[in-house]
Amino acid sequence: MKKTKFLALLLLIGVFASACGQNQETIQPVSEEGKAAETENVIEQNEPTPVTEKDNNILIAYFSRYGNTDYPEDVDATTSASIVADSENFGTTEYVARMIQETTGGDLHLIETVTPYTADFEELRDVNHNEMAEGFLPELKESNLDMSEYDTVFIGYPIWATDVPQAVLSFLNQYDLSGKTVVPFCTHDGYGAGSSYTSIQEASHVDSVQEGIAIEAQDVPEAADMVQEWLSRIHIGSADTADAEETNAGEANADEVNAETEDLQIQIVADDEIMEGVLYNSPLAEEFKEKLPITVSMVGYGGREYYGGIDFTPTNAEGGQLNFENGDITYCSTNNTMAIFYAQTDRPNLTMEVIPIGKVTSDLAVFDTFSGNKEITFQVAK
Ligand SMILES: Cc1cc2nc3c(=O)[nH]c(=O)nc-3n(C[C@H](O)[C@H](O)[C@H](O)COP(=O)(O)O)c2cc1C
Structure with a gap:
């Protein structure tokens, strides 16, 4: 359950200096399909908020380093900086995605690149900087995701260099989210959401995104209450969802x-x-x-x-x-x-x-x- 924190962060959009190197990623990815097949509570929560009839119109798309990384086979989960170990291993952002799913009943979708990222943090930092500098959009694995089925789309990601990983922009470039409620959520190592909400809003081509949540990685294992309060505040996954949507549409005085x-x-x-x-x-x-x-x-x-x-x-x-x-x-x-x-x-x-x-x-x-x-x-x- 323990998360290790980076010690320092890049300046501007430049260098992300961190102590993550002492905790290089360590475990093997678990098959997403295998995990999705589990229907019972993987993450224990207090009193889940009632799910409304809108639950099947909610998509929780997320990117996590876990599930997108070429980890060596002989590594140990307890030393990973991007893993939450519960009954099994989860990516940090994935863990939050699953908390959201338990409350909203939405569908989970892992944003997965065709080419996995390196397990070496220093290399990954450089790869990310290059991708950002070039505006490179990594190719995503094919999926049968039908975006037209969803009204509300959560977009989850780890903060990379104070912004979203480019793979998330690939996803937003690939799917049409216009007219949908877009809700960002992210995990980070202490430096907050950075400019990611603006990036999500711009890449989604929506006028505004819902209030997001940014959770520090070390707080993720105990963040269930925080997530529930946030969902309740933005009226998603609770009985007043429909009322809130009316308000958003300007129909409420x-x-x-x-x-x-x-x-x-x-x-x-x-x-x-x-x-x-x-x-x-x-x-x-x-x-x-x-x-x-x-x-x-x-x-x-x-x-x-x-x-x-x-x-x-x-x-x-x-x-x-x-x-x-x-x-x-x-x-x-x-x-x-x-x-x-x-x-x-x-x-x-x-x-x-x-x-x-x-x-x-x-x-x-x-x-x-x-x-x-x-x-x-x-x-x-x-
Ligand atoms: C390439 C890279 C860049 C990162 N940049 C930041 C950053 O700018 N600010 C921050 O607080 N954390 C940063 N982090 C830490 C991650 O956001 C954090 O560990 C996150 O919880 C990992 O989520 P995941 O396990 O779902 O991938 C960075 C991590 C990586 C690998």
Whole structure:
């Protein structure tokens, strides 16, 4: 069950320096077909969320190093950096894919390249850099996947050089996802989702992707609750899936939103830019909803966030975390500020705890065009 973590990461999109070399991949791939044939819980979870009638319209496509790597035969699973060993061995991202499957009942699909990748980390890092630099799309194994059967497509992958592996782009290039709900999820070694959500969105040719989840590899074995909370927040695999889809289609009036079951759709306005987002259904977020519209004088910090002080003091500020996902709208009780996080950098850890209260769901690239101070207004979506 133990995962080994990389010690360092590349700068910009360049070098991924890591201690992974001390844990070179070690085991033989297990046949995907063999594993898919298992129907009972491979991964134990608490109280799975009820599966809805939409379960058979959900695809969980994922890429993992395991299943795509030429591992030597005489190696030992316990020293692998890309394996979660449970009753059997799984790729890290594959393990999360299976958690999602247990809740949603969707179909699993391994994205598999014709040519396996090397088991040697240093070599793989170079191969990946070259593939990225050349925009090379590796050929995928043939499959009988019929994309027209699915409305919701999860795309899972390990972060490679702060982005998606090129094989995932091959997959998105091969299938037409327009009109579908696209949901990214990824695993990483501590540096977050990088620019992968934007890459997924662009390669899927959809206007926006659902809020993704990025799980640090060492947390994957115990991530079942986190995954369930995320699925419940994005209303997939739970009884309110249909309601959420109506909201996404703009059919629900934000004023009529049932605060007990749905996030509140909001707009985040800065100059001429109007972004879309949500405020969650937490007691803290409720306090912000009551104050809408809120205008906050925000300033950019560290190439990753815009933050600014608010003129009221919320009372439900419990908990907090020292990391963030791109798009997070957060409250920090230490200095009574709100922030919008838009990019992971080489400084992924925060010095003050923040509490997520919502999320920007539209393209975050707009923040890269901002400079200096911004008056940013949070308002109920029109
Ligand atoms: C070539 C390569 C590049 C990687 N780049 C990053 C990175 O930029 N940031 C990061 O946090 N982890 C990085 N990792 C670590 C993987 O994202 C992480 O171990 C992941 O959980 C592996 O998932 P898998 O077992 O499903 O392949 C990299 C791993 C490899 C092999």
